[in-house]
Amino acid sequence: MNAITDADDVVDENTEAVAAVTAVTLPSRDVPVVAESEVIVVGGGPAGVSAAVAAARSGASVTLLERYSSLGGLASGGMVLVLDDMCNGSEITVTGIVAEYVERLEKYGLAVSPPESERFSSPEMWAKWGRWGTFDFQSHVTPKPICYAVSFDPDGWKRVSNDLVQDSGVNLRLHSWFSQPIVTDGRMTGVVVETKSGPQAIRGEVVIDTTGDIDVASRSGAEFVHDKYLVTLVFRLAGVDTDAAEAYEQANPRETRAINRKIKRLLGGAWELWWLKTPSPGVVWCNCPHLTGFDGADPVSLTMAEFEARERIASALELIRQDLPGFENCYLLDVAQQIGVRQTRLLQGEYVVTKEDITTRRHFADSVARGRDYYTPYRALLPRGVDQLLVAGRHYSASPQAQRMSREIPPCMAMGQAAGIAGALAVSSGDLVRDVPASLVQAGMREQGADPGDVPSANATIDEELELGS
Numbered sequence: 001m002n003a004i005t006d007a008d009d010v011v012d013e014n015t016e017a018v019a020a021v022t023a024v025t026l027p028s029r030d031v032p033v034v035a036e037s038e039v040i041v042v043g044g045g046p047a048g049v050s051a052a053v054a055a056a057r058s059g060a061s062v063t064l065l066e067r068y069s070s071l072g073g074l075a076s077g078g079m080v081l082v083l084d085d086m087c088n089g090s091e092i093t094v095t096g097i098v099a100e101y102v103e104r105l106e107k108y109g110l111a112v113s114p115p116e117s118e119r120f121s122s123p124e125m126w127a128k129w130g131r132w133g134t135f136d137f138q139s140h141v142t143p144k145p146i147c148y149a150v151s152f153d154p155d156g157w158k159r160v161s162n163d164l165v166q167d168s169g170v171n172l173r174l175h176s177w178f179s180q181p182i183v184t185d186g187r188m189t190g191v192v193v194e195t196k197s198g199p200q201a202i203r204g205e206v207v208i209d210t211t212g213d214i215d216v217a218s219r220s221g222a223e224f225v226h227d228k229y230l231v232t233l234v235f236r237l238a239g240v241d242t243d244a245a246e247a248y249e250q251a252n253p254r255e256t257r258a259i260n261r262k263i264k265r266l267l268g269g270a271w272e273l274w275w276l277k278t279p280s281p282g283v284v285w286c287n288c289p290h291l292t293g294f295d296g297a298d299p300v301s302l303t304m305a306e307f308e309a310r311e312r313i314a315s316a317l318e319l320i321r322q323d324l325p326g327f328e329n330c331y332l333l334d335v336a337q338q339i340g341v342r343q344t345r346l347l348q349g350e351y352v353v354t355k356e357d358i359t360t361r362r363h364f365a366d367s368v369a370r371g372r373d374y375y376t377p378y379r380a381l382l383p384r385g386v387d388q389l390l391v392a393g394r395h396y397s398a399s400p401q402a403q404r405m406s407r408e409i410p411p412c413m414a415m416g417q418a419a420g421i422a423g424a425l426a427v428s429s430g431d432l433v434r435d436v437p438a439s440l441v442q443a444g445m446r447e448q449g450a451d452p453g454d455v456p457s458a459n460a461t462i463d464e465e466l467e468l469g470s
């Protein structure tokens with residue numbers, strides 16, 4: 001924490017100057033227009049790449065803007081390495097672009113998932129697949145049922161993202177950090193990004209915000225709420241003898257639980273299965289340490305979280321090597337380049353999805369995307385207060401409680417795909433995005449091999465009023 005204290009000291013030396021100035025007014029400036037396209041997508045994570053590729057495949061010219069040096073968002077830079085929340089029993093509910101990722105990753109040997117014949121609950125299947133993380137985490141059955149879920153490699157995710165973006169003709173601009181919307185008469189007409197070459201403007205007819213924190217929508221006049229949830233600095237260990245580790249824990253469950261309890265105490269917050277196997281032999285994914293009370297949109301809070309997490313990882317590592325069979329020769333392969341932020345600002349759009357909608361599996365007539373067994377209405381991608389803007393991904397229009405249960409990578413990708421199709425439809429018809437009929441988005445999703453949730457599954461709740469009203 002010394003670096004933070006030092007920074008505080010520097011501020012203290014200038015206290016007088018700092019105290020006197022609480023805000024500065026920037027001079028107005030001319031910003032060069034560096035690109036123009038029909039659809040602009042801001043944020044190149046799972047939702048953003050899906051939106052950009054879907055819009056391009058639907059015939060629109062597309063510019064995709066990403067602040068970092070690679071695509072993938074939390075799935076690559078945040079090293080979130082299991083695709084889940086995509087099946088309703090044996091029915092696979094999230095299809096489309098996510099399925100293309102899986103197919104391409106499998107061709108590269110960088111994805112692993114249980115075959116259909118092994119997706120059920122039994123001690124044998126748990127022993128075989130539990131440590132891959134490919135189980136139904138919502139289930140209360142013991143052992144948890146093995147289900148369709150996919151463990152993948154983060155660099156493979158970047159590679160496939162590049163392939164998809166390139167194949168679909170998207171104009172990609174990395175190292176471009178969104179800073180300002182261009183809004184004309186309540187309608188989005190472009191965005192400004194900060195770059196090493198100074199500010200740059202990109203003009204367009206429809207903007208899709210996939211930044212995860214509604215950076216664009218929140219500065220464009222859309223309504224939102226600001227909340228927080230766990231943040232996690234994920235890391236990977238290499239040099240692990242996973243066969244030995246699994247053999248030991250299966251033969252000695254009580255002793256392993258006791259060792260893991262001590263490790264988790266040092267980590268300060270972790271799921272029961274704090275390490276999972278990955279497609280790279282000897283490399284395990286550690287979805288921890290979890291930290292509470294940090295604000296993922298505040299740089300000071302994020303700086304403190306980064307320091308705290310790294311200290312916890314370092315102290316747990318010694319104990320892991322010393323006490324956990326199979327981990328004697330392990331070493332820290334890498335720590336995610338970006339801390340995992342689950343929730344910050346959430347859109348409060350034309351419809352706000354509630355916890356009850358998710359838990360009762362409420363079906364909406366304007367459903368355009370699905371998660372495991374829940375449905376996302378088109379209205380939850382539409383901000384109030386600004387036109388020609390769509391929002392897709394983990395910051396979609398939901399209550400904080402609902403978002404916690406519906407923000408995994410596959411549903412975010414489905415929302416992105418739907419938003420991309422809707423954006424392209426608005427451009428070709430000349431309609432406002434809010435006037436695009438959901439039925440056309442549903443048809444576009446089906447054409448692109450995705451399930452929009454227009455046909456409810458047997459366990460959905462059908463609310464006549466909502467069905468008729470939307």
Ligand SMILES: Cc1cc2nc3c(=O)[nH]c(=O)nc-3n(C[C@H](O)[C@H](O)[C@H](O)COP(=O)(O)OP(=O)(O)OC[C@H]3O[C@@H](n4cnc5c(N)ncnc54)[C@H](O)[C@@H]3O)c2cc1C
Pocket residue numbers: 042043044045046047048065066067068071072073074075078080081082083084085176177178179210211212215231232233234287339340341342392393394395407408409410412
């Ligand atoms: C620790 C952790 C564990 C998780 N575990 C799982 C799991 O096991 N399985 C699962 O499916 N999901 C999991 N999730 C959830 C999942 O990772 C996210 O909800 C999902 O990645 C959201 O996708 P997104 O595209 O909406 O946002 P993000 O992945 O956050 O992508 C946003 C993108 O926008 C870019 N961006 C942001 N701001 C700007 C800006 N101003 N200008 C330009 N670009 C910008 C970012 O760099 C990033 O590329 C986990 C999340 C966390 C944090």
